Amino acid sequence: MPWIRRDITLRPRPRGFHLITGEIVEAVPELRAVRVGLAHLFIRHTSASLTLNENASPDVRRDFETWFNAAVPEQFGGWTHTLEGPDDMPAHIKASLLGPSLTLPVADGRLDLGTWQGVYLCEHRDAGGPRSLTVTINGDTGTGG
Amino acid sequence: MPWIRRDITLRPRPRGFHLITGEIVEAVPELRAVRVGLAHLFIRHTSASLTLNENASPDVRRDFETWFNAAVPEQFGGWTHTLEGPDDMPAHIKASLLGPSLTLPVADGRLDLGTWQGVYLCEHRDAGGPRSLTVTINGDTGTGG
Amino acid sequence: MPWIRRDITLRPRPRGFHLITGEIVEAVPELRAVRVGLAHLFIRHTSASLTLNENASPDVRRDFETWFNAAVPEQFGGWTHTLEGPDDMPAHIKASLLGPSLTLPVADGRLDLGTWQGVYLCEHRDAGGPRSLTVTINGDTGTGG
Numbered sequence: 001m002p003w004i005r006r007d008i009t010l011r012p013r014p015r016g017f018h019l020i021t022g023e024i025v026e027a028v029p030e031l032r033a034v035r036v037g038l039a040h041l042f043i044r045h046t047s048a049s050l051t052l053n054e055n056a057s058p059d060v061r062r063d064f065e066t067w068f069n070a071a072v073p074e075q076f077g078g079w080t081h082t083l084e085g086p087d088d089m090p091a092h093i094k095a096s097l098l099g100p101s102l103t104l105p106v107a108d109g110r111l112d113l114g115t116w117q118g119v120y121l122c123e124h125r126d127a128g129g130p131r132s133l134t135v136t137i138n139g140d141t142g143t144g145g
Numbered sequence: 146m147p148w149i150r151r152d153i154t155l156r157p158r159p160r161g162f163h164l165i166t167g168e169i170v171e172a173v174p175e176l177r178a179v180r181v182g183l184a185h186l187f188i189r190h191t192s193a194s195l196t197l198n199e200n201a202s203p204d205v206r207r208d209f210e211t212w213f214n215a216a217v218p219e220q221f222g223g224w225t226h227t228l229e230g231p232d233d234m235p236a237h238i239k240a241s242l243l244g245p246s247l248t249l250p251v252a253d254g255r256l257d258l259g260t261w262q263g264v265y266l267c268e269h270r271d272a273g274g275p276r277s278l279t280v281t282i283n284g285d286t287g288t289g290g
Numbered sequence: 291m292p293w294i295r296r297d298i299t300l301r302p303r304p305r306g307f308h309l310i311t312g313e314i315v316e317a318v319p320e321l322r323a324v325r326v327g328l329a330h331l332f333i334r335h336t337s338a339s340l341t342l343n344e345n346a347s348p349d350v351r352r353d354f355e356t357w358f359n360a361a362v363p364e365q366f367g368g369w370t371h372t373l374e375g376p377d378d379m380p381a382h383i384k385a386s387l388l389g390p391s392l393t394l395p396v397a398d399g400r401l402d403l404g405t406w407q408g409v410y411l412c413e414h415r416d417a418g419g420p421r422s423l424t425v426t427i428n429g430d431t432g433t434g435g
Contacts (some may be wrong), residue, residue: 002332002430003326003327003394003429003430005326005397013327021198026227036148036150036280036281037148037283038185038281038283040393040395041327042393042394042395043405044404044405044407045404045405045406045407046342046343046344046404046407051241051244052191052245053191053237053240053241054191054237055225059225060226060234060237061300062226063224063225063226063234063238064237064238064241066223066224066225067221067238069177069218070221070223071216071361072357073248076357076360077351078353078356078357078360079308079356080349080352080353080356081347081349081350081352081353082235089350089353091342092344092353092354093354096341096342096343096354096388096410097242097387098241098242099244099341099389100342101232101247101392101393101394102245102246102391102408103185103187103248104187104246105150105185105187105279105281107150108270111389112279112356113189113190114188114189114190115189116190117189117190117191117245120241121290132404134395134402136316136326136327136328136395138283138327138328139430140147140148141150146302147325167332181293181295181426182293182426183330183426192399193305194384196389197383197386197389197390198336198386199336199380199382199390202371204370204371205379206382207368207370208369208371208379208382209373209379209382209386210363210381210384211364211368211369212368214368215368216361226408242387243386244389246431247390248330248332248391248393249332249391250295250330250332250370250424250426252295258334259335259336259422260334261336262335262390263334264335265386268408269341272401282294283428285292285293
């Protein structure tokens with residue numbers, strides 16, 4: 001099958017962790033034709049990131065925000081890159097700890113995640129604005145057999 | 146070549162870091178036909194993860210467990226998601242810090258890792274039970290030339 | 291298109307975070323033929339890693355080094371794997387926090403990164419020596435239409 005590529009713009013979200021699985025699936029209808037393959041989600045920023053975690057309890061996402069703020073504090077004495085505001089340098093570190101991309105199995109036309117897995121947009125800035133994602137998919141369509 | 150997909154169930158392991166490279170290679174005999182390509186390992190859970198690290202000294206894996214327990218402590222005052230036990234919320238954070246997947250080069254029919262690299266199953270729960278992995282492989286078989 | 295694979299040796303760098311985007315692009319001229327696809331960068335070591343972050347201010351890379359040294363300190367009381375020097379065990383942990391690989395979109399013959407994104411070599415040892423990378427690329431060339 002030909003490679004599929006889609007650019008998605010996510011609306012601005014408040015700082016924190018947000019479940020976006022459904023939004024991504026809706027934005028890539030070509031997914032439905034893939035029998036077995038991989039989907040690559042890539043965020044085009046250095047102060048927001050993507051991760052996969054629990055898709056049920058909102059308190060899990062809240063606790064993510066609490067822990068990351070404690071682990072990478074704005075008040076850390078070592079920052080020298082402070083020109084872009086106190087939330088900027090912590091956002092860069094958090095983004096690298098979580099990573100800019102996810103590669104996910106695709107099966108029978110859908111993202112083939114575990115029962116409790118969902119895609120999080122991790123917004124590390126106070127006012128990050130809209131965020132751009134690139135989704136790239138390759139796989140077998142199964143039409144050949 | 147057609148895409149290869151295999152689902153693997155790993156037996157329950159105690160909380161900690163476990164070397165599973167050999168087990169994965171044995172479970173995917175189709176790997177041997179790939180001349181150049183990529184293997185994607187994906188764990189279908191949010192409280193266990195995969196990483197690549199030193200495949201020789203067991204004390205490295207023990208030190209991983211010690212450091213992660215100190216960095217993401219059960220006694221952290223900020224947890225609100227405590228219903229599933231004190232080890233649950235730290236397990237979710239650790240799982241996202243390390244990540245649910247690895248994409249690894251394949252060459253001449255084998256996982257093409259560095260000399261000291263091995264695949265770790267990172268079990269973050271006290272009693273995580275069996276863990277499900279999905280392995281997806283694509284590449285050239287070289288039979289065409 | 292056939293899969294592309296290139297092995298690259300990076301010259302020794304001091305401990306810290308180093309921008310290597312240009313060096314990688316120059317080492318893989320085959321990239322220019324790819325219309326849409328993915329490039330996988332893989333570091334063959336367990337005490338150095340790869341991440342994507344801000345490509346402009348050198349102070350961001352310096353602050354990465356400062357934060358990671360504070361978060362994973364050489365003086366941490368829990369280390370038992372100390373035979374290879376005080377910088378070794380922290381290097382292993384940092385390498386897994388950041389990860390050994392990056393999967394990046396390719397479009398119209400180039401790495402298709404966000405405006406501010408660059409590839410960092412994260413050298414976690416005091417004297418890590420030369421580092422080996424394997425780059426694997428697959429995609430559509432578009433010559434078929």
